[in-house]
Amino acid sequence: MQLREFFNREAISLNLKGETQDDILKELIGLLNLDEKSEGILFKMLKRRENLGSTGIGRGIAIPHCRSLVVNRLRVAFGRKPEGVDFKAIDGQPVYNFFLIVAPPLEVSNQYLPVLGKVAQFAKEPGIAERLRELKTPDEFLQLLEEKGI
Amino acid sequence: MHPELEILLQLQDLKAQRRELEEDHAERQVEVQEFNIDVARAIEELDRKIQEMEEQLSPAIRSRYRRISEGRGRAVVPVINGICYGCFESIPTAVAGDIRQNATLRHCEHCGRFLYILPG
Numbered sequence: 001m002q003l004r005e006f007f008n009r010e011a012i013s014l015n016l017k018g019e020t021q022d023d024i025l026k027e028l029i030g031l032l033n034l035d036e037k038s039e040g041i042l043f044k045m046l047k048r049r050e051n052l053g054s055t056g057i058g059r060g061i062a063i064p065h066c067r068s069l070v071v072n073r074l075r076v077a078f079g080r081k082p083e084g085v086d087f088k089a090i091d092g093q094p095v096y097n098f099f100l101i102v103a104p105p106l107e108v109s110n111q112y113l114p115v116l117g118k119v120a121q122f123a124k125e126p127g128i129a130e131r132l133r134e135l136k137t138p139d140e141f142l143q144l145l146e147e148k149g150i
Numbered sequence: 151m152h153p154e155l156e157i158l159l160q161l162q163d164l165k166a167q168r169r170e171l172e173e174d175h176a177e178r179q180v181e182v183q184e185f186n187i188d189v190a191r192a193i194e195e196l197d198r199k200i201q202e203m204e205e206q207l208s209p210a211i212r213s214r215y216r217r218i219s220e221g222r223g224r225a226v227v228p229v230i231n232g233i234c235y236g237c238f239e240s241i242p243t244a245v246a247g248d249i250r251q252n253a254t255l256r257h258c259e260h261c262g263r264f265l266y267i268l269p270g
Binding site for chain 2: 034035037038041044045048049051052053054055057063066067068069070072090104105106113116117120
């Protein structure tokens with residue numbers, strides 16, 4: 001199982017517009033193409049998860065994640081905010097890159113934790129922040145995932 | 151969507167999060183190691199939110215919700231491909247495939263759990 005298998009270009013945005021944590025979460029959720037009610041419920045769950053402790057793990061990367069009944073399979077999205085946003089990250093620095101991970105509470109394939117772990121591992125790769133900053137297209141993001149082979 | 155179904159969905163998600171932090175060693179480990187979460191404080195906060203949301207339900211629905219939760223664990227389950235994901239019995243076709251059905255609070259005729267019709 002490799003991270004590349006879970007991402008598709010429709011769920012990638014390299015130019016998030018939001019200026020706040022809430023805006024960014026809403027934009028990331030929008031990439032999953034859910035109905036409006038499901039988006040609202042998911043936003044509340046992600047906010048509550050952030051309130052338990054920021055998912056900003058440092059080095060300019062955050063991994064908002066939760067389990068929710070509003071999805072029927074593991075869903076992921078990637079967003080980049082070139083100017084950065086205060087996401088209350090562990091290191092106190094702005095966050096530029098966001099990986100959204102959502103899974104249903106009962107997940108037969110049990111991929112949620114491995115994917116969460118792999119994204120965290122990807123985020124720790126040397127030079128990854130620079131590589132993410134240089135991306136010009138969603139395809140380049142997918143190529144980077146493939147190249148890292150995580 | 152029925153307003154109480156929306157509350158029930160959130161309650162179920164909060165309880166799933168709580169259960170995993172408390173019981174799922176692997177999940178707890180990831181949350182602690184990667185995200186530096188304070189598990190005890192997080193569970194306390196989730197309990198407070200769960201109680202607050204339960205109080206938003208009408209007495210009849212709250213009572214039913216608590217009864218099912220105590221007896222069967224998960225009180226709200228998705229319907230996927232016409233199957234109740236609580237008891238894995240079939241749901242009548244007229245209900246199962248239509249997310250507009252979420253405008254009404256429905257329960258499974260077999261296991262009694264509240265149903266959430268997941269969009270295709």
